[in-house]
Amino acid sequence: MVFALALVACENAAEDTVEELGPLDRTWVATIARSPARFTDAIADDRAGWVMVHNHDLVRLEGNGSTAGRRGAAARAALHDDLARIEAEAWQRLGKRWEARSGLPEGSALPFFVGLAAWDAGDQETARGWLHRASGADDDDIRGAALALAGTPPGNAPSPDGNFWLQRVQAHIDGRGNGDAGDLGDGASSPVLREHADGHERLFHDPMAHRTLATAHRAAAGTVEGLAAVLFSPCPALDDQGACDAASVWQPLGLSLEAGDADEAEAARSWVRALDAKLDPWAKRLHDEVSDEGRELLLQLRLVPGFRAQVLLDRARQALRAGHPRQAQAYAQLALDLEHPREVSPVNAPGLYAALAEANLRTGHTREALDALQVLTDLLPTVAGVDELVGDLAVLEGLDRQGDSKEN
Amino acid sequence: MARKTFAAAALVGVALVALPAAGQGLRYAEDLAPAIVNPLFTTTMSEARVNELLFSGLYTDDQDLATSPALVAYASLADDQLSMELSLKPDLRWHDGQPVTADDVVFTIEAMRDDDTLSTEAGRVSWIDEATAVDSGTVRLTFTTPQATPEDKLYFKILPRHAFDSTTVSRSDAFRTNPVGSGPYRLARFNDDNSISFTPHSTFDGGVGISELVMREVSDKNYQAKLLLYESLEALVRVLPRDLAVLQNNRKVELYPYQTNSWWYVGFNLERAPFDDVRVRSALSMLIDVDALLAPVGTGEVLSGPFVKSSPFYNHDVPYDGYDPGEASRLLQEAGFDNSSGAWMRDGEALTFTLNAHQTLESSQEVVINLQSQLQNHGVEVSVDFLDEAAWKSRVWRERDFDAILSQWSFDRNEDVREQLHSDGLRNFGGYESERVDELLDTARDASDPFAKKAALRELHAVVAQDQPMIFLWTLDSYAALSTRVSDVVIHPFYFFTFVNQWRMN
């Protein structure tokens, strides 16, 4: 039923000529649909691993040394990068909002963590401000660490001198250097500090963990070459040198690769509409032209929807880098396969949920960011810390508001 | 003469041909037309959405969901945080052309607080001690306790004093069919097919993009999606989960996430035996296979407490008591029931109850039939009574005259369950009373540390899951669907139409 409707939708799209859609035939989707043997070759070394890559089953790929495993590690690294950015953003927002609302809680380690997050994200200016405010912390180690870090440029560890926090910073920097996170990832899943306030506890997770995890996974990823490098990826095709060559596919189709100046969701939406106007008739044609085996691949592996989602995720990340969270939000929303809206699937990559979470967070939709993070929390225990942090922010933002509830 | 007749006939012909043109309006579907257009008595989402079109508050959300002034030009908070002065924007007009003044603001607050008004929104102004009009454009509010950011609470819609006789407003007041507001749209007319037409408010601050809005009542949810594909509608406010897959593959339609904080429940009347016994309530919840109930409705997530799973307040440590007829039998026996005859009996009385549901709750029929079936197969007789709007309001909201209800709560991003679970909450239909829960709700309300609020509400989740005043069912995947002919769409996650004035039609 769904598929039939999709086909109907394809039929209605503008009927482009074969030549106009030609560039799309250079994509990896067309390549493996037309010659399934090449696909079989590319995944020969670890079929099971490639199934996991296709399903975005990043957890089970961990520690796998095959090409599939390395592709998984690369995706995992990108995911931790996303999470590190979300975390940094959330710490800043939490600190600022708390201070503006009622002043920072007395004696708390909160400003230290906000500062540490900024320091690790490379924003020394901001970091210094927060670390100075941490000088009122009750905990001696925190005070000491804050003082030491305030005077150290990001990326360099001050001498630990028995200070618990500085030791930890040192461990992170060492781990990043040798590509081994050790058990530092635990700081992302369970709190590194339980601070007692009157009647309740404040739990803080390690703000440096995701960046370390990203480095470690990136080290495991290495480089993959040939078709295996682009399979199930947003990169449509490789050039002669083996580098990703997106421009030669998209530009002839009139799809700009620039993010544009203004952060408007509508710009992203019209880009996606333009993409679909090309992709739909092409997919239909491809479906009709290829061999039975190729068609089987196209349908079973949902290659076109998967590729489309990857392209949009790539656009979303690009928009986030360019400071356009509203565009990113639109891209990510349009990429999501709503048949399984709360789970990772061949179309819904974990990165998609991370992009959605970051875009939502940066457009003030903190509560909605949690919806996206929830999916990742079910997947990876290390997301728990980010989830709690964004949750704290959402709660803080709602403290003075009155809830509204209605029926239906 | 003949020529004249011909000309007249031609004119009539032209008029007939010109009539059906749909125009550049946006038509959106609701399951049920709002029964009442009056912000003082708004209880359903469809009414809240219409309010958003017709009325303005002092403050509203901007696109980043931060508080921003709507009717207010500027405000100043006293140093002691116990009072504030609000200056209204100049030249604001009601839909009928009258100026919006400080008197209107004072009137609205007084009307909400008026005990005889019986407003369902009275709680929104309980923190205001006194409201006075300093001059026609300035209001002075004093508070009962210091308020750090009072503007966060000044979202309620302002009503025109001149449209009412006194601050005692009746539900049946003529205002409900002839509302006057200051929002982006004015109510043009109620049409015969139960649809409502809205036209732009000509002097709305910032202008309005779409020249006509029509709210259409399409009670058959299956038909809504079809109408959208037929392009006979431009927007579906909430798509049935089972239609999502079809709609996302249609390039004339785009889906927008909307309204994610809502959950379904079966609520018990705790003042009636045998629901006063927690063992009976727990047993009933274990006799229900919630996944099977959910299947015909679509995809969603099963819940163990009064928050959706992604909520910061959801307590993931609370175990989910799923379908477990064995344990249920044990509990029922413990509570004095016996099912030797095939039906659960106690002191000669069978365990039966009537389940009430609102007629237009989407897919409620499937859920209710299914539930009835499941419970009957476990020896519990359930009769079902679907209530229309008026009966629902009177029997559930006012009289609390029911055994059990099936319904759905939608929350804004604050997920404030106080009204639902506090012993004096206005929406605590079942009469649930727990000292600990009241304490926790107070802690949550007064908290100035997010960690404190989070901890309190997570504990509340655990307590409520133990007490089972209701069976928490699920949260559904909620999306709105809009035609791609509508552009610049930004949807407020709760009120939907907050940014409607910026939408455009191509």
Add this chain to the structure above:
Amino acid sequence: MRASWLALGLVAAMWLLALVSGYDVVGDVDITHASAGPSAAHWLGTDHLGRDVFWRLVTGSRAFVGPGVAAACVALGLGLAAGALAGWSGGLVAVACRYVFTVVASVPRFVLVLLACAIYGNSVWTLAVAAGVAYAPTVGEEVYARMQAFRRAEFVLAAEAHGVHPARILGYHLLWVNTSRLAARHALQLFAFLLLVETTLSYIGAFGATAGFGVQEPTPSWGNMMGFEWGVPDANAWATAAPALALWSVLVAALGASQRLDER
């Protein structure tokens, strides 16, 4: 025409089957077999809650057979009594009776039935009585016309002269001999009318904003069976087609049979 009686016989058999089958209307839900096509286990497949369409169709006959008979009794009872009274006594009584006939007949039957359901509550028995009352004037007028024609007929006068009790003349010679066929025809027509009204109300009453009348789920009626499945994606076609076809066949049969009575 034999087909008509056969079809009506089938309905009667269905109704009997529904009475003795013990089909569990409430407990039949089975989500794992939703919207299945016809099979040995489910002869007409299942609806989108996995309920057996065949058995719901059979059970659906209970929504109109009993009430149909009741409605016929009400209409014939009232119509025959009032018609005979008016025809026998004539004069002011006749004028009064015929005035009442006119007044009741002036409210469209469907409107009267709907109003009755709104006022006395929604049940098939309210519906049956209302339909019977609404139909009674038609019977009454016809009976009145016959009575009038025969009142001064020779065989009546002869019977009177023979000292036959007036009640026997009225009851046997006039009503039984002359109106039994008329009564049977009207009974069939009223049965069809009740089926029509019941399914219509139940169909329209199956949707949210028009809900509230007719047979309500989970009790099956051929009308609400159609309403419940209408528009469900990937539904079992028989879940709507079967009640529609059954409804149509019974209506054709009832009207065919009633015409047969008319012709002979």
Add this chain to the structure above:
Amino acid sequence: MRRELVLAVLAALGAFVAALAGVALLLQILLASAPGDAADLISDDPVLRAALVEAWRLDEPVLSRWLAWTVDAMGGDLGESLTYRPGQAVTELVLPALARSLVLVGGALVLSLTGGLGLAWWTAGRRSATRRLVQALSVTPVFLLAWLLMAGLNEAAFGLMEGGQIARPAWFALPDEDSWLKTLLAISVLAVGSSALGEIHAALEDELLRIQRASFVEALRVRGVALGPHLLRALLAPLATIAGGRASFFVGGLVVVETVLHVGGLGSLLWQACRLRDYPLALGIGVVAGALVCGARLASDVARITVDPRLSRAP
């Protein structure tokens, strides 16, 4: 002769008024016989309740209530809606609905009579299977017919639109756009469904056969005169009778057609009024529906009297 005619018309008019008054009383009795207090049924809101008791004179006996209501009604005041459009005058709601419903009922009368006549003309004396076929089709309930036609037309048009064969028709999609097609559909469904066409066809055919066997027709036939106009003229009186009787049927059918096809007429208004227990509105509509039926009967009587003056002598 002339005098007799006038008297007969006056008598018909008197019967009309009497019947209408009776209808109002009947409906009042019906409402008064409701279990419990009428106000209880509608609302638990004490304010609304008090207003109801007053507006409805619930503290007075039925007969005086009826009298008061009749006096108001004669002045054009049918009271105010309670729950559907609270406070709005019933007449304001009923009149525009009446206009729309009249189109449907009138159209259905014209269509079913001409259709029935044409069919009867064609099938009379042939005893063909056509009569059976017409009856079998026409027996389909109005709601089923409306639903099948609507879904069929929508799907067909949508298929053609998607295929690019046609532009979007103005009536698309049924039943949500007001258009000539929807009105036509409503009229046709009303004229055909629930046995309307079948019964009219059968009655006219029988009538036609009877006339054809009549002696004056024999005489005309012997004289070799064209029979058509004479037969038609002879059919006018039966036609008027059938039309008068059918009006009630069509007004009842409005409830279904208008609800299914979303026509804002008397029928759908009545459905909503009944659903929401808006008794003043329901009563108003009931009386207007009664007036329609009585009016049709009156018109049919007058028409018959004019067509066939012999009838004016009969009571």
